[in-house]
């Protein structure tokens with residue numbers, strides 16, 4: 001049986017689960033543009049392999065879990081839909097080891113980074129770059145389990161916990177030099193080929209995640225920020241992305257590239273209507289991918 005066309009298919013669908021302020025802001029932005037957007041609540045949906053064609057349809061993914069978002073993207077793409085962000089971008093950005101590999105392949109500066117599988121190799125890395133080192137889960141966000149290790153005792157303690165308590169992802173040890181940055185990170189919001197805004201996240205914790213109490217300030221998009229953010233976005237495949245930058249004595253380094261943008265606190269300090277810009281960007285894609293009317 002060949003796949004059926006999708007009758008009365010909407011041009012644009014937002015796929016979501018729990019609605020955060022970001023999703024409400026996006027719905028308001030589409031409303032303000034007079035665009036009807038279908039909402040698809042992922043927990044009440046099922047994808048049937050090969051059942052439906054979705055050519056010319058566009059899906060903006062706003063689900064929270066990385067694994068769920070990736071599965072949805074792959075499923076919809078197989079039906080012929082345009083998905084933002086694309087599955088290969090989600091796949092790369094969701095995994096810090098994959099992001100580092102993509103950045104390295106494209107020559108985009110990042111902290112000294114290594115992947116090792118044993119305590120001895122972790123120790124050799126620390127001896128090469130100097131203590132402290134930073135150990136991160138390859139999958140994760142909000143600074144969770146991102147650890148700054150000052151000596152071999154700390155390294156041993158964390159590795160032992162990972163080996164005995166962690167799942168398969170914790171058997172990959174993702175290590176970085178500790179970048180001696182100011183008490184802040186920079187973040188550039190990239191939509192396609194444009195950096196629309198940048199923020200500085202400042203906090204007392206060395207991990208300046210807003211989930212850890214960091215505050216947000218607008219910061220100008222300097223030529224350096226623009227150049228490295230676009231290079232990083234290009235390296236991971238492009239889309240709607242937030243590129244985190246660490247200020248080091250060797251210039252800006254890419255910390256990570258986020259594919260599920262959180263921007264609720266960023267429009268006001270930057271003066272940029274981020275949900276509006278995302279809506280415009282997605283609508284432009286929708287037009288580009290719509291089938292020609294005969």
Ligand SMILES: Nc1ncnc2c1ncn2[C@@H]1O[C@H](COP(=O)(O)OP(=O)(O)O)[C@@H](O)[C@H]1O
Pocket residue numbers: 111134136140141142143144146176177178179180181184185206207208209244246255256
């Ligand atoms: N190599 C590093 N050197 C110094 N600070 C770092 C380094 N890596 C991460 N950080 C700090 O920790 C925060 C969380 O790390 P990140 O890699 O972005 O993980 P997450 O995905 O959990 O946000 C960063 O925003 C940054 O402030």
Ligand SMILES: [Mg+2]
Pocket residue numbers: 141142143209244256
């Ligand atoms: Mg981060």
